[in-house]
Amino acid sequence: MRKYTMPMLLALLGPALAWAAPNPKLVMPEFPGLAQKASESVTITLDPTLLSMAGRFLDGNDPQDAATKEIIKGLRGIYVRSYTFDKDTEYAQSDIDAVRSQLSAPGWNRLVETHSRKTRANVDIYIMIDHDQAVGLALIASEPRQFTIVNIIGAIDLDKLHKLEGQFGVPKLDIDESKTPAQEPRKERGSAPPPKS
Amino acid sequence: MNQDIESGMRSALRPVAPSDEFSRKLLARVAADPQARPKSYGLMPRSARPLAWWLATSLAACLVLAVGIERHLEQQRLQQSGLEARREVLQALRVTSQKLNLAFEAVKSQSTSLADEKPGL
Numbered sequence: 369m370r371k372y373t374m375p376m377l378l379a380l381l382g383p384a385l386a387w388a389a390p391n392p393k394l395v396m397p398e399f400p401g402l403a404q405k406a407s408e409s410v411t412i413t414l415d416p417t418l419l420s421m422a423g424r425f426l427d428g429n430d431p432q433d434a435a436t437k438e439i440i441k442g443l444r445g446i447y448v449r450s451y452t453f454d455k456d457t458e459y460a461q462s463d464i465d466a467v468r469s470q471l472s473a474p475g476w477n478r479l480v481e482t483h484s485r486k487t488r489a490n491v492d493i494y495i496m497i498d499h500d501q502a503v504g505l506a507l508i509a510s511e512p513r514q515f516t517i518v519n520i521i522g523a524i525d526l527d528k529l530h531k532l533e534g535q536f537g538v539p540k541l542d543i544d545e546s547k548t549p550a551q552e553p554r555k556e557r558g559s560a561p562p563p564k565s
Numbered sequence: 566m567n568q569d570i571e572s573g574m575r576s577a578l579r580p581v582a583p584s585d586e587f588s589r590k591l592l593a594r595v596a597a598d599p600q601a602r603p604k605s606y607g608l609m610p611r612s613a614r615p616l617a618w619w620l621a622t623s624l625a626a627c628l629v630l631a632v633g634i635e636r637h638l639e640q641q642r643l644q645q646s647g648l649e650a651r652r653e654v655l656q657a658l659r660v661t662s663q664k665l666n667l668a669f670e671a672v673k674s675q676s677t678s679l680a681d682e683k684p685g686l
Contacts, residue, residue: 412657414650422650436658446657482671491668509664518661 390475392496392504394519396447397466402515405458406451414446442523450516459515464508467517468492471506488512495524 396413403409414422419440426433440446451459471478471494480493489511496504502525507518609617 410656410660412653412660414653414657418646418650419654421647422654425644425647425651426654432655436654439658440654446654448657448660450660480668480672482668482675484667484671484674487667489667489671491664491671493665493668507661507664507668509667516660516664518657518664520661 390473390496390498390503392475392506392519392521393445394447394467394470394506394517396449396517396519397463399449399451399463402451402459402463405453407454408452410448410450412446412448416444419443419446439525442525443520445519445521447519447521448517451514453513456512458513459510464510464515464517467506467508471508476504476506 403411423437423440426437428434428437453459475496475498476494477497478492479495480491482491483489489509491507491509494506494508495502496506501523503521503523505518505520505524507516509516509518
């Protein structure tokens with residue numbers, strides 16, 4: 369009888385342990401209504417198979433491709449939903465809340481919560497840590513005319529993720545440096561050029 | 566008397582080799598009449614064999630070509646999917662990067678404004 373006790377215990381506890389393990393994959397709503405209203409929408413679903421396939425088509429000699437290859441090496445999934453609208457407040461707060469509510473699950477920690485009065489943009493960054501290793505990242509960005517959700521799954525190296533800055537034509541912010549914007553004026557993205565006198 | 570009859574019959578029924586003329590005529594008739602020729606034991610007549618060979622070769626060539634085209638198309642499909650996946654990865658990271666920068670920009674501007682306020686305190 370005793371020899372059956374351990375396997376039975378494992379069989380009973382297995383599903384419970386699996387359920388208890390943190391799951392960094394968010395259930396991404398399809399937002400069919402938003403996709404119709406949006407002037408531009410981005411829906412990206414990259415599972416491990418597609419990520420590894422993409423990795424094979426990234427050129428190691430190209431700096432951008434090499435950086436991307438390095439970033440996606442430990443990832444198991446990238447899911448993006450982004451909608452851009454022609455008018456303000458085309459999306460409801462409940463659309464965001466459907467995703468945000470999942471981030472109250474155990475394992476998720478809010479890393480950054482920002483609100484810009486100037487751009488009226490809110491960006492929340494959540495991270496899931498398991499055994500001192502970041503295993504998931506969720507980003508919710510809501511702007512008056514744009515709404516973006518990003519969910520990255522896998523062994524995320526925050527240093528590598530930080531290297532995303534300056535890539536893809538996005539200006540590098542030099543966060544860790546002591547330079548202030550006053551010392552080195554930086555042109556605002558999307559701002560109009562100064563009028564010619 | 567019986568012996569005479571027997572020897573007479575033996576001499577009358579002795580094996581006689583056919584004449585050369587008979588053999589020649591027989592072979593000539595066989596050559597002229599196709600039905601008289603011995604039947605082929607193969608699946609098809611001898612005359613159809615080159616055609617069958619060509620058909621088999623063409624069929625094999627078609628099969629090889631079809632497999633080759635299928636593999637080429639499969640390769641193309643794979644390449645297309647790979648390039649599409651690559652494009653999606655780059656786009657996903659671009660979006661992530663933009664939003665991370667938005668957050669970092671907000672954090673930075675907040676810390677800058679705090680630093681600006683400090684000397685005045």
